[in-house]
Each structure stands twice: as structure tokens, then as C-alpha cells.
Amino acid sequence: MSLRITFGNNNSNQDSLKANGQVIYQKNNCVIESDNNILYYPIGKSKLYIYGRVVGVKSSESNLAEISSNLAQELSKCLTPASVKALIKKIEGRFIYILIDGVNIEIGTDTLGEIDLYYQHDRDYIVLASDLGLLPFTKNKNIQYDQIGVAHSLYVYGYRPAKKHTLYKNIKRLGVHERIEWKNEKFNLIKIKSTLHNITQFDFKEHHDTYSNLFLDAVEKRSSPKGNIVYLSSGWDSTSILAALVHMYGAKKTRAVIGRMHFSKETGVCNPYEITRAQKIADYFGVKLEIVEFDYYKRGPELTVKYSDFMKNHMLTSMSLYQWLDLAEYVAATSNGEAVFSGEISDGVHNFGFSQSLTVLDHPSHEFREYSDKMASYLYGPTFLEAILDGSFKNDSIYNFLKDRYKGGIFDLPSNNKTENITNLLSSMFLRDARFPFWSLENSAYFTKKGREFYQAEMNESYLDEVVRDVTSDNLYSSIIDLYNSFHWNGGTVSSLYSTADLFGINMNLPFKDTRLIKFLSEMPESWGRGLEMRPTKYPLKEFLKNKIDYPYHLQSGPHSYLYDTDHEFDHAAEWNYRSAFNSQYQKIMSKREYRNILSEEFFNISYLDKIVSNYLKGKEIKEEKHDLENLIYFSVMGFYGQK
Secondary structure, eight states: OOEEEEEEOOOSOOOOOTTTOEEEEEETTEEEEEOSOEEEEEETTEEEEEEEEEEEEEOTTSTTOOEESOHHHHHTTOOSHHHHHHHHTTEEEEEEEEEEETTEEEEEEOTTOOSOOEEEEOSSEEEEESSGGGSGGGGOSSOOBOHHHHHHHHHSTTSSOOTTOOSBTTEEEOOTTEEEEEETTEEEEEEOOOOOOOOOOOOHHHHHHHHHHHHHHHHHTTOOTTOEEEEOOSSHHHHHHHHHHHHHHOGGGEEEEEEEEEOOTTTOBSOHHHHHHHHHHHHHHTOEEEEEEEETTTOOHHHHHHTHHHHHHHTOOSHHHHHHHHHHHHHHHHOSSOEEEOOTTHHHHHHTTTTTSSOOTTSSOHHHHHHHHHHHHHTTSHHHHHHHHHTGGGGOHHHHHHHGGGTTOOBOOOOSOHHHHHHHHHHHHHSOSSOSTTBOGGGOSSBOHHHHHHHHHHHIIIIIHHHHHHOOTTTHHHHHHHHHIIIIIIIIHHHHHHHHHHHTTOOEEOGGGOHHHHHHHHHOOTTTTTSSSSSOTTHHHHHHHHHTSOOOGGGGOSOOSHHHHSOTTOOHHHIIIIISTTHHHHHHHHHHOGGGGTSOTTTBOHHHHHHHHHHHHTTOOOGGGHHHHHHHHHHHHTOOTTOO
């Protein structure tokens, strides 16, 4: 997938697009180049280009907002650019749109901003592109780095800058709620206020039925009668998609793939429980389960070399990246036009990722481990927010119980300033390595004092301030999910999944990222699995599986992921960095310490980073350094423009 749009006079001698790229529009100092993945719709005197994939158009006539498959028919009803823009808001899909009205052009994305659009704005021109390698700056040997984008990549899970940022100075990504306007040959960045939804009181039967219908429709509209493939982890999310597809098409039109993780000879396969359960679930439905070997005790360095340009062009690196690449390559080689599905983002949209994040893993009871996820969700819910606002949270038993697990840590002192307290709450969710209320940035040895202040101030201005200004206990869930999209989904993890699929020409589908389902879960009350009552996490999904569809509910008892199945002291990052085939390559890369050429001493504690790298090169495994070391290694492995 390749797209590039150039405005103005760019004499940078840009290379032509890869893979069947061609000029599809050239007029009024605007050049649009794309591969064959773009749709064109003439609308009167206007033109609409859509790059990506459209699932359908949401109807305003139904409470379920059923999707119509005929976008062209819907567009034929539009008479003006304004009516086109209104329709675009109703389009379900993953796309970039370009609306040309005479000499005026507007460029934006789908509602959730699911495709990255990078842009470089110089004095005489602006270039926008679907990957960094298509921008002119890559030809510059003296590249400067955005210390904020770098800081976020190093410090926060996801190993990638948040949505609006990149690793490079003066190179930006279009935000989720941003559009670009080219008017009177001038560039304007248009900010769009996000739509927040209030929590409502759900009727038991009505809303369970609504959820069931929304979920099934989200899967069906993305499926193919030719056949469907599920990335099967054996957990609730991927198996629910598998159940829905078998329900719709039968076992013969559905198959599943799973990776067998093997990092070292000493440890062997580290996810046998997942594979065993996945096989049992596949057998129950009568579908074929295909196992892809993640044999990183034998191979690894060649993958980094092979995908170096891809990693740089999309700012991607992590353990999971290589696993997504292996799965995508296998599926591409064996697929015959099947739709491909993943259960990603279900954790985030149902209970904000608190499945394993704050789990009390050392507790002997699996049931209590599960309940500890609910306790963590509760701390980011309306009840606890009200306690923060009135100051009573200091006496909250759940907060204090979980806080005791962070003995020795530094916490931001709550103040009488409600805005400051809400900022600290949201910062702890999106800008901290430990997602716990009031966990301080001072716990990180990465930064200098000035670096901490600069990072927090920039991220507040770019992402948090507007949310903090508008957030209430009624719209808290909607606000968190909206921010989640700019950080964890578009910022990091989901981007890796989409990008690896795009690389191999796979149509990746995430039904839990359906905007209708997201709206439902934004309005879902605390009592539906996010609070302290006994309903489980992902309550509506589990009720759907129990009561609305054929599903082997009994197979989901006990541990539900390899993080639960293995010894909680088992460290996958340590296996990867110290004992896998990657180790020799990582040692060589880290010995060069090229991060010194990128990280500003003003903002980063270089002496600390040098120390942990020295320990790594000596083979020392120091538990307190593992998170910082892991992130620094992945960052360094990516490679950088201008670095040899």
C-alpha cells in the first residue's frame, strides 16, 4: 500500500512509488500518486478518492446503524462537498480520503484514523505519505530527532510515538481528530472536536441483545463467503470471532492459525497451554488449526536485516512485530482470498487493557487474578473519579491494596486542583510505564528533570488538555477509549498488526474496532464488568458466548493466556534479549551505542543508559533494568535514517 500527495513546488527529486505506483491526479500544484489500492468517485464538479478499504456505510435509520454495502449509491445522493463530508463520517472502514473541490482539497482519515498519514511541511511544499520512506527528509544526512517522540517510544509500552508524533523533528502524523486543508494554495491543519458519549443505564435483555447483534454484524460485514482465517490465541477475543464465523459459514469456510513461541533451547516452547487450548477449541468447532513456528532460538538476525526498511518506514519494532510478520507471511502464502481476523483491541475497548496489566499474578487463585483486573479497571471508572474529585480516594481500600504492591515507588501528590488530579489520572494511564493512578514520572531513570517536565508538558498540550477540560464521570469511559486510540492502538500495538498485514497484501479485520461497538462500550456502565461487582471483565462478550451462540464455554476455565499459564517470574523479554538467536546481533548493535547520537543529554539520563547497556554487554540480567533495557534495544535495532 502506497500513497503520496505533494502540494507546491517540491524539487527534492522524489523516487517513484513502489509497487505499481502511478500518478492519478496532477493539477493546481497538487500531485497524487498511489498504487492500485485507491477508489475514485466523481461527484458533480468534485472528486473523491478513497485510499484503503471501505466496509460499508452506516444507516441513520436503524438503532443498530446497519451497514449498506453500496458506497457508490450513497455518494450519488451527495450534491455538495459538505454532503460528502457528512457521508464520510458514516463510512465504516480503514481509509484515507481526498476530497477535491475545484482548487480546494481536504484530506482526512476514517473516524478512528486507522491508516497513518505522515507529512513534511517545508516553506515551498508539503508532502504527505502513507509511510516515512516516501517523504523527502529521508534523503537528508543530517536528520534531527523529535525528543518527545523518542521519549514516548522508549518509555511507554508500544515502542512507538503516540499518534500525532514521529521519531523525527518536523515530521508529523495526522492525528485521529485532525484533517488537512489546502485552500488558496495554503496549508491548514484542521482540528475536529471529538464526540464523547455518556454512560447510560443498560437494560439487561435489551442491551445484551444489542451487543450480540452489533458484534455479529461487525464480523459478518468484514467476512468473506470465500473463506475466513482467524489469528487464534485461544483467549476470549479471537475464539469469539471464530465462533461467529463458524456460526455464519460453517467449519469448512473457517480456519485458524497460531504461533508456537520458542525463544531458547533452555526454555523450549513457552506457550504450550495456549496451543493446547486452541487445538481443543478448533476441534470443538471442527476447524483446521495451523501452527506457525516462532523458532527464534534458531533464527532472528536475518529478519531484522530483511525488514529493516519496513521497520524504519513505519517506526516499528518489538517482539510482537516479528511474530506478526511470521503469521502474515504464512497466511499470505496459504490464503486464497480469505478475510483475515484478529481479536486485537478487545482488552482495551472492554476494560482498558487491564487483562494482565495489573493482574496480581503471584496470587494462587486464578479467580482472584481475574478479579484483580476488575480492580484495576475500577480505578479508571466513574466511581473512583468521583472519589478523586472529592478527595476521598485516599481512603479507598482497593486503591490502597494495589498501591501496596508498588512499595518504594514515587507517587504524584494529589492536590486541591481538580484539573491537576484528572491530568495525573490520565497521565498514569497513557504516559507511564506502570499504569497506576498517580504513579510519577520521577520513577523513570530515563529522564532528566527537564526531560520529564518537557515530555509531560508536550503530551498534555497535544493529547490530554482538551480531554481533561471536557471529561466528567459520565463521559469518562468514552474519553479513555478515545485516548486509547491515539496511544495504544494507532500509536503502537495495533499499527504493527495492520502494517505487517499490509506488507503481505492481507486484508486484516478487527471487528472489535467497529465504531458502533466502540460507541456501545463507551456508554456501557461500570456495573457491566468494569467495577467491583461480580460480573466478569468483558461481561457482554462472555454473556454473548454463553447464551447467544454455540461456544465451548467450559474450555475457558482457569488460566487464559500464556502470561497466566507460565511462572509469573518468567521473563519473555529476557528470553528474547539474552538467550534467543537475536542475542549476538543485539550485542553488536548495542556495543555501538548509537543512541548517544540521537538522545539529547538535556532530556535523557545518558549515564544511566550507558550503565544498563554495559551490564547487558557483560551478560548481566538485572531485574530492575529489564524494562528500560528492552525498550532501548528495540529502539536501537530499528535503525535510523542517517545512521549506518
